[in-house]
Amino acid sequence: MIIRAALPREIPEIVGIEQIPEYRSYIGAWSAEEHFRAMADPDNEYFVACSEGAVDGFAILQGIESEHHSVHLKRIAVRTPNRGCGKLLLEYGMSRAFLHHRAHRLWLDVFETNTRARSIYESYGFRYDGALREAILRDGEYHTLALMSLLDREYSARQQQGVNAVTSAVRL
Ligand SMILES: CC(C)(COP(=O)(O)OP(=O)(O)OC[C@H]1O[C@@H](n2cnc3c(N)ncnc32)[C@H](O)[C@@H]1OP(=O)(O)O)[C@@H](O)C(=O)NCCC(=O)NCCS
Numbered sequence: 001m002i003i004r005a006a007l008p009r010e011i012p013e014i015v016g017i018e019q020i021p022e023y024r025s026y027i028g029a030w031s032a033e034e035h036f037r038a039m040a041d042p043d044n045e046y047f048v049a050c051s052e053g054a055v056d057g058f059a060i061l062q063g064i065e066s067e068h069h070s071v072h073l074k075r076i077a078v079r080t081p082n083r084g085c086g087k088l089l090l091e092y093g094m095s096r097a098f099l100h101h102r103a104h105r106l107w108l109d110v111f112e113t114n115t116r117a118r119s120i121y122e123s124y125g126f127r128y129d130g131a132l133r134e135a136i137l138r139d140g141e142y143h144t145l146a147l148m149s150l151l152d153r154e155y156s157a158r159q160q161q162g163v164n165a166v167t168s169a170v171r172l
Helices: 008-018 021-025 032-040 085-100 115-123 152-161
Strands: 002-005 044-051 054-062 070-078 105-111 127-138 141-151
Touching: 002 085, 008 032, 008 044, 008 054, 008 070, 032 044, 044 085, 054 085, 070 085, 085 105, 085 115, 085 152, 105 115, 105 127, 115 141, 141 152
Parallel strands: 070 105
Antiparallel strands: 002 044, 044 054, 054 070, 105 141, 127 141
């Protein structure tokens, strides 16, 4: 598996992953036009995990030019869960945010019911920052978002302990 910058021609595959019906309770979904606009924005970074020419997953960083050095992991999703792809994408996103973009803070929001994603973020040192109570209305129901973040010094400490080691096995 390779993780690299996404290409505009891969947007249909990204849209296809976002629209997996079970993900509707966990992530937003944009139109292809919205993705084209977002991908062209220099404040955003898209990357994909690929194998055999197909997109297995993607992630989007926003705010890479933030004056506050606060980068937002806007979205992350994989085509087939529980095969390790999400962790690779997250590690790559963390390395881009902290090592390349020199972020001070990497933050995200996650549906509080998304136990898989939350446990992954926690396992990478993200801390709970609070909740946006009933902030999202979807299919007639309000959903609460948990806010989580990781700071540069926390990332560095983990790097020194060698705990973010999955990507060493991946060609980046
Ligand atoms: C969240 C997501 C990106 C993670 O990617 P993934 O490829 O499925 O994750 P991985 O296979 O790398 O890792 C899964 C880990 O979660 C654990 N896990 C799986 N289901 C779980 C659950 N219900 N509760 C807690 N942990 C769970 C697995 O045991 C594994 O941890 P381990 O490696 O320590 O055993 C992916 O599942 C996804 O696209 N989900 C739908 C979209 C989404 O929720 N995006 C996040 C929005 S904030």
